[in-house]
Each structure stands twice: as structure tokens, then as C-alpha cells.
Amino acid sequence: MTPLPVAELHVHVEGTLEADLLVALARRNDVALPTYDAAALTERYRHFTNLQSFLDVYYANLAVLREPTDFYDLMAAYLRRAEAAGVRRAEVFFDPQTHLNNGIGFEAVIEGFAAAVADAPISADLILCFLRDLGPEAAEETLRAALKFREHFIGVGLDSAEVGHPPRMFKRVYEIASGEGLRKVAHAGEEAGPDYVWEALDVLGVERIDHGVRSLADPELVARLRADRVPLTVCPLSNLCLKGVGSLAEHPLKAMLDAGLLVTVNSDDPAYFGGHVDDNFAAVRAALALTDEDVRQLALNSFEASFASREDKDRWR
Numbered sequence: 013m014t015p016l017p018v019a020e021l022h023v024h025v026e027g028t029l030e031a032d033l034l035v036a037l038a039r040r041n042d043v044a045l046p047t048y049d050a051a052a053l054t055e056r057y058r059h060f061t062n063l064q065s066f067l068d069v070y071y072a073n074l075a076v077l078r079e080p081t082d083f084y085d086l087m088a089a090y091l092r093r094a095e096a097a098g099v100r101r102a103e104v105f106f107d108p109q110t111h112l113n114n115g116i117g118f119e120a121v122i123e124g125f126a127a128a129v130a131d132a133p134i135s136a137d138l139i140l141c142f143l144r145d146l147g148p149e150a151a152e153e154t155l156r157a158a159l160k161f162r163e164h165f166i167g168v169g170l171d172s173a174e175v176g177h178p179p180r181m182f183k184r185v186y187e188i189a190s191g192e193g194l195r196k197v198a199h200a201g202e203e204a205g206p207d208y209v210w211e212a213l214d215v216l217g218v219e220r221i222d223h224g225v226r227s228l229a230d231p232e233l234v235a236r237l238r239a240d241r242v243p244l245t246v247c248p249l250s251n252l253c254l255k256g257v258g259s260l261a262e263h264p265l266k267a268m269l270d271a272g273l274l275v276t277v278n279s280d281d282p283a284y285f286g287g288h289v290d291d292n293f294a295a296v297r298a299a300l301a302l303t304d305e306d307v308r309q310l311a312l313n314s315f316e317a318s319f320a321s322r323e324d325k326d327r328w329r
């Protein structure tokens with residue numbers, strides 16, 4: 013069956029590092045892993061208790077990425093898999109601070125990723141994410157270093173440990189990004205409450221909210237998101253694995269759709285959460301009894317919410 017054409021707007025390329033590639037890169041670069049058994053590594057991913065328990069594994073695994081070709085191979089593997097999943101357009105997050113902290117130069121990271129994007133079988137662009145737990149000064153320093161490679165990314169985002177690192181801390185770095193003509197998104201309302209979503213909108217001026225699943229707790233926020241048609245990039249299997257919801261049947265996606273919100277379905281970190289965007293669609297369709305019309309709406313929303321040109325969006329959907 014041909015997959016549903018979609019745009020994927022919330023995927024961390026580092027979270028697409030499958031255990032097989034992890035082991036191959038560890039061997040290639042002589043980096044120690046707790047085990048070289050890919051199945052055993054994947055099995056560990058089934059036992060996250062919250063966002064931080066995932067982030068600890070995710071950051072540790074990234075030590076295997078050393079050379080520009082490693083970054084190229086990681087991105088190229090995601091883009092091939094995304095094409096098979098029906099993705100026509102991908103706006104892909106990357107976390108440069110992790111690699112810089114591992115002693116890798118900015119150039120190796122961005123040139124590896126950008127070369128794979130240039131060779132991609134689908135339309136793709138990069139969004140640079142700041143690690144919020146490293147604070148606003150580190151974010152600003154990262155953006156200034158990244159501006160030498162300005163042509164290789166279209167926007168900025170905010171990720172990593174959410175609670176205790178509210179969006180308002182990053183006001184200045186988002187202002188600098190705006191001044192450079194960069195698009196703006198941020199993770200908010202994944203584990204923290206609706207106040208983080210308000211701040212991302214009102215203080216940072218973001219154009220999309222990543223996750224935002226906690227927004228329904230605040231009816232005024234729901235009204236605002238609906239009125240301004242703010243896209244929410246929802247990642248159901250991620251929310252399930254990180255215990256944001258007890259089961260997919262309890263996931264708020266359908267309620268968000270029924271509330272008239274511009275929700276989209278995405279994979280977040282597919283190597284860790286049990287599936288790519290097509291798997292996320294299949295899982296929510298079954299668990300939430302989505303109609304064909306719901307699914308069509310979610311796919312249309314993904315193109316609507318993308319940063320591609322109007323002309324491209326109309327061609328893809």
C-alpha cells in the first residue's frame with residue numbers, strides 16, 4: 013500500500029540512530045558501548061520512565077558520532093526511511109551542543125548533515141535546537157557559532173529537559189534568531205504545563221509548538237491556539253514511551269483535533285520509541301479509532317504547518 017503523503021515536522025536526527033548503526037559507528041570509531049548486541053540495546057529503550065531517563069541514553073549514544081561521514085550516514089539513513097514512510101517534506105532537528113561537548117567541530121556536524129540533506133530523496137531542511145538545560149548563554153554562543161553556516165539551517169528550536177527551564181529564559185537568543193530571519197519553534201507542554209506553551213508563544217514568538225499535549229488543561233490556551241492556527245507537532249509513540257500518557261487510548265490527539273487545533277503526527281525519536289511517522293499514524297488510528305477523514309486532516313495539517321513554500325505544499329499533499 014502506498015503510504016499517506018505527509019510532512020514530518022518533529023524528528024530529532026540524533027533520535028533516528030538505530031541500534032545497528034550505533035554498533036557500526038562504535039566499531040568504526042573505536043567507541044566503547046555497554047554491549048555490541050543491537051537487540052539488547054534496543055530492548056533497553058523499552059523501559060524509559062520519563063523524558064530524562066530517555067535523554068540520558070540518547071546523549072550517551074551520541075559519543076559514536078565523530079566524523080562528517082558519520083553525521084552524513086545518520087541523516088541519509090533517516091531520509092531514506094522517511095521516504096518509505098510517505099514523508100514528502102522533513103524539517104529535521106539537530107542538537108549541535110551535544111556534539112560540540114563531545115569535542116566535534118561545528119563544521120563536521122553541519123557539513124555532514126547538510127550534505128545528506130542536499131542529496132535527499134525528499135525535500136528537507138534543518139532546524140538547530142538549543143539544549144534548554146545548558147542555559148541561555150550557551151544557546152547564544154551556539155547560535156553565534158552556527159551563523160557562519162547560516163545557509164544550512166532554516167530555523168531554531170528548544171529541546172531537552174523541559175521542567176525548570178522555561179521558554180522565557182531564551183528570549184534574547186530567539187530575538188537574535190529572528191533578526192537573522194530564522195523560523196522559530198520550541199518544545200513546550202511535553203512534561204511541563206500550559207504556562208510553558210504561553211511563554212513560548214508570547215515571549216519567544218514561536219510559529220509552532222512541539223508537543224503541546226498538556227495544552228488541553230487550559231481552555232483559554234486552547235482558544236488562543238485555535239484562533240491563531242498555531243501548529244502543534246504531536247508525537248504519540250514518544251508520549252507513550254516517556255509515560256506522558258498511560259496508554260495510546262488515553263492520548264489527547266483526537267480531543268485536540270476535535271477542539272479544532274492544527275495538530276500534526278510525528279515520530280520525535282523513532283529509533284527509541286518504536287516507530288517512524290507511518291507507525292505513529294497506524295498506532296493512533298487503531299487506538300483512537302480515527303476516521304479516514306481524521307487521518308486525511310492530520311496529513312493536510314502537516315503540510316499546512318510546514319515551512320515550505322505554498323507552491324510546494326500544494327504539490328505534495
Ligand code: ADE
Nearest residue numbers: 024171172173199280281
Ligand atoms: N530531544 C530529543 N527528543 C526530545 C524530546 N522528546 N523532548 C525534549 N528533548 C528531546
Ligand code: ZN
Nearest residue numbers: 171199222280
Ligand atoms: Zn522532540
